[in-house]
Amino acid sequence: MAVMIDWNFMTVVIVIALFLLWKLELVATLLNLKAFPSRVPPELDGLMDEEKLDRAREYIVANARSRIVQDTVSLVALLVFWFLGGFEWLDGFARSLAISETWAGLVFLSAIFLAKFLLGLPFEIHHTFGTEKRFGFNRTTPGTYVADQVKSLLLMALLGLPLAAAVLWIFRNVPNAWLWAWLLFTAVQLLLTYLAPSLILPLFNKFTPMEDGDLKRDIEKLGERCGFPLDEVFVMDGSKRSSKANAFFTGLGKRKKIALYDTLVEKCSTPELLGVLAHEIGHFRRGHIKQRLAAGVIQTGVMFYLLGLAVSPDGVFARTLFDAFGVKDVSPHVGLVLFAILMEPVGTILGVILNAWSRKHEFEADAYAREATGEAKPLADALRNMTVDHLSHPAPGKLRVWLDYSHPPLIERLRALRG
Numbered sequence: 001m002a003v004m005i006d007w008n009f010m011t012v013v014i015v016i017a018l019f020l021l022w023k024l025e026l027v028a029t030l031l032n033l034k035a036f037p038s039r040v041p042p043e044l045d046g047l048m049d050e051e052k053l054d055r056a057r058e059y060i061v062a063n064a065r066s067r068i069v070q071d072t073v074s075l076v077a078l079l080v081f082w083f084l085g086g087f088e089w090l091d092g093f094a095r096s097l098a099i100s101e102t103w104a105g106l107v108f109l110s111a112i113f114l115a116k117f118l119l120g121l122p123f124e125i126h127h128t129f130g131t132e133k134r135f136g137f138n139r140t141t142p143g144t145y146v147a148d149q150v151k152s153l154l155l156m157a158l159l160g161l162p163l164a165a166a167v168l169w170i171f172r173n174v175p176n177a178w179l180w181a182w183l184l185f186t187a188v189q190l191l192l193t194y195l196a197p198s199l200i201l202p203l204f205n206k207f208t209p210m211e212d213g214d215l216k217r218d219i220e221k222l223g224e225r226c227g228f229p230l231d232e233v234f235v236m237d238g239s240k241r242s243s244k245a246n247a248f249f250t251g252l253g254k255r256k257k258i259a260l261y262d263t264l265v266e267k268c269s270t271p272e273l274l275g276v277l278a279h280e281i282g283h284f285r286r287g288h289i290k291q292r293l294a295a296g297v298i299q300t301g302v303m304f305y306l307l308g309l310a311v312s313p314d315g316v317f318a319r320t321l322f323d324a325f326g327v328k329d330v331s332p333h334v335g336l337v338l339f340a341i342l343m344e345p346v347g348t349i350l351g352v353i354l355n356a357w358s359r360k361h362e363f364e365a366d367a368y369a370r371e372a373t374g375e376a377k378p379l380a381d382a383l384r385n386m387t388v389d390h391l392s393h394p395a396p397g398k399l400r401v402w403l404d405y406s407h408p409p410l411i412e413r414l415r416a417l418r419g
Helices: 009-034 050-083 086-097 101-134 142-173 177-203 214-226 262-267 270-285 288-310 316-324 332-373 377-389 398-404 410-418
Strands: 207-209 233-236 247-250 257-261
Touching: 009 050, 009 316, 009 332, 009 398, 050 086, 050 101, 086 101, 086 332, 101 142, 101 332, 142 177, 142 332, 177 288, 214 270, 214 332, 233 262, 247 270, 257 262, 257 270, 262 270, 270 288, 270 332, 270 377, 288 316, 288 332, 316 332, 332 377, 332 398, 332 410, 377 410
Parallel strands: 233 257
Antiparallel strands: 207 233, 247 257
């Protein structure tokens, strides 16, 4: 691969932005380690001792080291591939194998996806079977892990390739392509969200209707008080992969599903479970699901509009972008990848805004849970227990929270619940 990079203004801007993004992540990680308390916070008295605090510190440090190494390897791999003319070479190779522009695009995108997947795979394996196993969280067997990866790749092929082919065809043949591509993408996204609880999630986990008993009756009574139709509450076999506990809400319309991890049912008392469930119902009652869905649709529309500018053969912006990466022919499939790289720093800024909004929603859902259950203690106890069990950072650094925390730190949530 020969070096064919045109060091124009955009090249310099993208390189500097990627380096600054890497530096920002590094600083945030180091400050987060520095913020780790030297003594057990008062909010965790009785649940965490000095030994557990040291254990949590070791876990945070281990994950931080892996994150720094992975971020560095990813940046170096991108820059090496870029400056050796890799994007131009891969585009030419894809075209030599394909019978049409659309097929060439699918070969190109598949190669980029597989390269990124394989680059991150060693780190994921180390995290699952190294760090998580070392600290007693991992319950995933090698067989389950391989099956998960195969299922994920097959789903990406079955769902992603036809959608990608349709988007590429639209950008080559349809006027106002960004608009039609956006509408198609949104329709598929909504359809998958609707079908996920019954068709996709069961491919990875077993969802069992909760057995009749006091707990189920208490949950049904909570649903009635909250005006939330709980036709079925499911217990998910989360223990199949991890000892960590959680709960989630997914689906649209009548296919809404509330699932409790079996580890959560095992570790939490009935009042704590009701507090967690009331929190999840709070997201629905406060309109957070619809708000986030609408925001996602709007965000996707803006991205497709900008993507249209990045792949326009006659556009100055597109020509400058492709020259920056050393690619001769402007095409939708290459433009999609180059645009994603260009937007990575922008995505970080956008992520800051969306995470702040998400943290606001979490506070509102906590407040709803306090109102629905009549007290703050059950949810507060559940949050404290999960923080200790998960070896979570008790008081993460502000920059780390600002960058990528979709949930408020524990201490802030406990103070809000009390207040």
